[in-house]
Amino acid sequence: MAKLYPYIYSDDAKYQAEFYAKALDGEIIMLKTFAELPQQNAKMELIKDKVMHLRLKVAGQIFFMSDSVNEPVRRGNGLDLTLEFEREEEARKAFEGLADGGTVLMPFAKQFWGSMSGMVVDPFGIRWQIATEL
Known part of the structure; x- marks a missing residue:
């Protein structure tokens, strides 16, 4: 494993x-x-x-x-880091923390598939998806 x-x-x-x-x-x-x-x-x-x-x-x-000491850091849109939490409060706190100084791409809200979810680019250019378990 x-x-x-x-x-x-x-x-x-x-x-x-x-x-x-x-x-x-x-x-x-x-x-x-x-x-x-x-x-x-x-x-x-x-x-x-x-x-x-x-x-x-x-x-x-x-x-x-x-x-990064050998080349400049370049960010892209080909990968998101996703954190899934058991509880909405934990997920909301993480989303708000990452959004501080960043850019919200999709507000943290109830999604049609049943979980709470949102997307944010943090102040360092890393794309995150924060969600709750179904």
Whole structure:
């Protein structure tokens, strides 16, 4: 059995992870910078304070994050991160937290298939769908 972990590359992974921890009532459980790598060179000195790997636990899920150091971050519309909650209150709180400073694509509301659902692009350009179980 495998586990699937979203891996989010960021211009500022620590700041973005702190936003998610607040918005989704979670915590950063591990953070490693490039300065912690055993092998160092001149390039490493330039990126020593950047996040090499971060583990974030939110909504009972683990997300990996890292600063993008080799190329600029480009977001697209080919993938949404979806969180499904048991209770409407949890889902609404997560939706509102992610929408703070972001853009609501579809308001959080009762859908014809029976669940509450909404879509939002957070302030970092990540598209989320927040829903309740049927």
